Amino acid sequence: MYSISVETVINALYLVAIVVEAMTAAIAAGRRQMDWLGVCVLGSVTALGGGSVRDIVLDHHPLSWVERPYLLFVTGGAALATIAIARMMPRLRHLFLFLDAIGLVVFTIIGCRIADGLGLPLVVVVASGVITGCVGGVLRDVLCAQVPLLFRAELYATVSVLVALTYLALMTSGVGEGLALLGGSSIGLLVRLAAIRFHWSLPKFIYGDADY
Template identity: 45%
Template sequence: MLLHTLYLIAIVAEAMSGALMGMRRGMDRFGLCLIGTVTALGGGTVRDVLLGHYPLAWISHPDYVLITIMAAAIAAAGARWLRHLQNLFVSVDALGLIAFTIIGCDIASTLALSPLIVVLAGAITGVCGGMLRDLLCNEMPLVLRQDLYASIALGAAALYLALQHVGVAHGVATLVVLVSGFTVRMLAVRFRWQFKVFTAADTGGAH
């Protein structure tokens, strides 16, 4: 129940953030709804296609599509007001990243896959929606830049599997990973933790 609630909150926030980025790119209302839906549901879709897990989540639950379209439309209508909630969006995105990752791990675990693939499936669920959003908006995906994002999803997925492997109850493991993953992500945002960014100078391309 906790994960499902967080999932719903997260897809609403992701759909809104996608729509707001689409507005900055000058898209029409159809484009905003498309970007919002892709941002919110894209990670799970990529995961299910790669794993051959059918039907896709949003096909089994078409209400998810309606929720994301409505969220994107609301974001378009209230963009001027929503600009002042940037910190809230960052917090909800951090929770959503970890919730998506855990859900991805749970789904992959039901398919009797290796732990490595389960971890990757969790991370894909967490980050691929944002990657698709950035690509459609003609931007370098956030996860390929310096931000600690995909690495946090991978770490959360690995921790989740490790806790279950040593016999920690599912509910307890979920809470531990949610709290720790969210905390690390927010600390990374607050203190601007990041990986080294390579430039042309690092490859001898600058003279």
């Protein structure tokens, strides 16, 4: 009964996460003046791309959207809906930053769980979480022909690593999956939101072209 409810919570949060990622990608598509189908495609690639790359890299088939094709309607529909409510998006900015942080956290934990279920070593489990959490946004930025925000933004990948480590530490400590999920998510959300609020960032490596 307990383990079922953890699954249910994760599945519900996963749907929220792919909707939000598709919608933020739709905004990026609108900045590039893409057509409606382009908006759907970019939204779906962003929302489902992280998990797809993880599954391809870990040879974990079928991919989520191949097994559950309705996910393509969820992400494509969310992207299209963004066009309809584009005028409201500026006012929803804070809500979306919050939901995007939830997406990052949920994707990361799902990625850890899948690699863990395949019996892979700890470092690969963390990498699987980070790939799931971050690669969708990287694909979005590459398809928009810009340097991925991930490599420069407010602790985005850092938060993903932190969530993965916390979740795995709590799982190993035997507190149970529910608490591990709660602990990893809370720390991830807190740090991500604080990073946005206080403009936290990792130090940058700046190398002049003249130097080399």
